[in-house]
Amino acid sequence: MCGIFAYLNYNVNRERRHILQVLFNGLRRLEYRGYDSAGISIDDGDFSSFPRSSSDGSLSPPPLVFRQEGNIESLVKSVYQEVVATELNLEKSFTTHAGIAHTRWATHGEPAPRNSHPQTSGSGNDFLVVHNGVITNYEVLKETLVRHGFTFESETDTEVIPKLAKFVFDKANEEGDQTVTFSQVVLEVMRHLEGAYALIFKSRHYPNELIACKRGSPLLLGVKENDDVCNGSAFHDAKFLLQNSNPKELFLSSDANAIVEHTKKVLVIEDGEVVHLKEGTVSILKFNNDKGRNGGSRSARPASVQRALSTLEMEVEQINKGTYKHYMQKEIHEQPESLTTTLRGRLLRGGSWKAKTVLLGGLKDHLKTIRRSRRIVFIGCGTSYNAALAARPIMEELSGVPVTMEIASDLLDRQGLIYREDTVVFVSQSGETADTLLALEYALENGALCVGITNTVGSVIARNTHCGVHINAGCEIGVASTKAYTSQIAVMAMLALAIGADTISKQERREAIIDGLFDLPNKIREVLKLDQEMKDLAKLLIAEQSLLVFGRGYNYATALEGALKVKEVALMHSEGILAGEMKHGPLALVDENLPIVVIATRDACFSKQQSVIQQLRARKGRLIVMCSKGDAASVCPGGGCRVIEVPQVEDCLQPVVNIVPFQLLAYHLTVLRGYNVDQPRNLAKSVTTQ
Numbered sequence: 001m002c003g004i005f006a007y008l009n010y011n012v013n014r015e016r017r018h019i020l021q022v023l024f025n026g027l028r029r030l031e032y033r034g035y036d037s038a039g040i041s042i043d044d045g046d047f048s049s050f051p052r053s054s055s056d057g058s059l060s061p062p063p064l065v066f067r068q069e070g071n072i073e074s075l076v077k078s079v080y081q082e083v084v085a086t087e088l089n090l091e092k093s094f095t096t097h098a099g100i101a102h103t104r105w106a107t108h109g110e111p112a113p114r115n116s117h118p119q120t121s122g123s124g125n126d127f128l129v130v131h132n133g134v135i136t137n138y139e140v141l142k143e144t145l146v147r148h149g150f151t152f153e154s155e156t157d158t159e160v161i162p163k164l165a166k167f168v169f170d171k172a173n174e175e176g177d178q179t180v181t182f183s184q185v186v187l188e189v190m191r192h193l194e195g196a197y198a199l200i201f202k203s204r205h206y207p208n209e210l211i212a213c214k215r216g217s218p219l220l221l222g223v224k225e226n227d228d229v230c231n232g233s234a235f236h237d238a239k240f241l242l243q244n245s246n247p248k249e250l251f252l253s254s255d256a257n258a259i260v261e262h263t264k265k266v267l268v269i270e271d272g273e274v275v276h277l278k279e280g281t282v283s284i285l286k287f288n289n290d291k292g293r294n295g296g297s298r299s300a301r302p303a304s305v306q307r308a309l310s311t312l313e314m315e316v317e318q319i320n321k322g323t324y325k326h327y328m329q330k331e332i333h334e335q336p337e338s339l340t341t342t343l344r345g346r347l348l349r350g351g352s353w354k355a356k357t358v359l360l361g362g363l364k365d366h367l368k369t370i371r372r373s374r375r376i377v378f379i380g381c382g383t384s385y386n387a388a389l390a391a392r393p394i395m396e397e398l399s400g401v402p403v404t405m406e407i408a409s410d411l412l413d414r415q416g417l418i419y420r421e422d423t424v425v426f427v428s429q430s431g432e433t434a435d436t437l438l439a440l441e442y443a444l445e446n447g448a449l450c451v452g453i454t455n456t457v458g459s460v461i462a463r464n465t466h467c468g469v470h471i472n473a474g475c476e477i478g479v480a481s482t483k484a485y486t487s488q489i490a491v492m493a494m495l496a497l498a499i500g501a502d503t504i505s506k507q508e509r510r511e512a513i514i515d516g517l518f519d520l521p522n523k524i525r526e527v528l529k530l531d532q533e534m535k536d537l538a539k540l541l542i543a544e545q546s547l548l549v550f551g552r553g554y555n556y557a558t559a560l561e562g563a564l565k566v567k568e569v570a571l572m573h574s575e576g577i578l579a580g581e582m583k584h585g586p587l588a589l590v591d592e593n594l595p596i597v598v599i600a601t602r603d604a605c606f607s608k609q610q611s612v613i614q615q616l617r618a619r620k621g622r623l624i625v626m627c628s629k630g631d632a633a634s635v636c637p638g639g640g641c642r643v644i645e646v647p648q649v650e651d652c653l654q655p656v657v658n659i660v661p662f663q664l665l666a667y668h669l670t671v672l673r674g675y676n677v678d679q680p681r682n683l684a685k686s687v688t689t690q
Contacts, residue, residue, distance in 0.1 A: 003030025034105030039067035109155030121166035133197035222251035222259035328478035374421035390557035391492030398500030431459020516650035562662030
């Protein structure tokens, strides 16, 4: 939903220009999470030896805050304009300095500087906060703070947080507690917050200190010490590494993308933890009682904890565009490699005891329970829901267990029935989708076995489900999901194979699917050769206002996902329709002007789709037909249709192949229309609020 980032250098001499660049680059890496406004905060002076308050009661100067509507480059431009106007010295060096930054996707209040982050406690900037998530009880807190004399300037839920911090701090000082620590202030603030959040606090009362905390929203700490040259044993003990006084640079981020270019040594901050960065050390406090139903803490006694650092399994090259113009284009063309990575080590073909099989290590201890389930329930949102829908038929066929589909928000709205005997599969690229997380909490309360399918190691879904599978598609930055979708389908096909592995009657079918999985990356390479053809089609559709996509069987999901891709990025109305419902309303829209795509590749529904095509042609429909190679004459006898031929694969894997032309079409249509394909209007990559 939003991206938060912070940079703290300790005993490392850095110019203000360098600090600004680190903050700006961090935001650029997170811009896919939100890009309607942004802001940063840095110090006005060097306070490396400045105490919290001097003997005469004086206080360090207020931090500088820069906020701007628009994308990151708009912020960068405005900051440097203000630097020139105020003659701020960019060459000034800081031995120790703490800066925070934020890129926003609006939930409360329109995109505007006053609603951008960092949000402040007041004119003196005593406390500053950047926030990802939603505070659900902010209205109650706001009313209380207004009664105590606070004035609010923004429409955000976030503004209550720094003002509450100032209220807590001022109250402690009024009561004579001159030694209240930054951690104590933040812990008290957290006790009053309900909802999902990741927060970073900065305060002029605590110069060169930062505090991070989270509940439900992602947050990581990156550690770079002595240019990341440190003896190996140090990285196995977080306390040893983080509590010495060596020069170091510390990074806080919503996503590893913004950290990996600086260091691979990270700590994934867990829910309920308060991480305090002070004087080159990192201390971690955690509430004893994790959290209540609404996200607020019920514990009054936080405990100190020790954590180990882990190593990021990613390279900087993964988050760069390389030779491509856009991230979406890059990620579409990466699919042969991303699928190879998804399948690697999980498919076995050959050997004496089993000819062909699937190994999913994260599920092996739970397969018997899944096979005995009353039903399997897939839960997801958007693209992840469509991927689950594509996998539903093969899951039912191989497992013999009824499979139902749920959109996470709808399940929660109606409090749909989840039973103890159910297996519930949660599908999410990010592992932090808000509605899916709430559905997970609901399923856990009802005693179901919960399985996670996500692309993000260490995400909330990965941690809170009983078992699961990482899709290993690699970093996906384009807001419109492409390679994650195809890898999700591949993983769920393997899940179906693993669950149904004990059924002898399906052995031949399973082996055919495994062969198809092995060959899938090559088939995707083949279909990517349609790039120019899809660009030519996009030129024909550039002025159109609507597009219909008909699919059925395995490819009903393809129709939904293909239409979603077009509407997401090309900002063109498009609708995926179950072809069996054509005569129950949609047929009224058919004329010679409206472009209609019919998916008619070879599977059990092929003859039915041929009939659909004939009925649409009889009504002079403007048809674009997707078919298997060699079927052009049979699906469109006599011509008159534009035909897209794709390679044929095993029917349950055909959605992986069939979606690629739609991805290419959506990409080219967007670029030709002059829109930003990586940052579509009103959308963000990770939907971390309801």
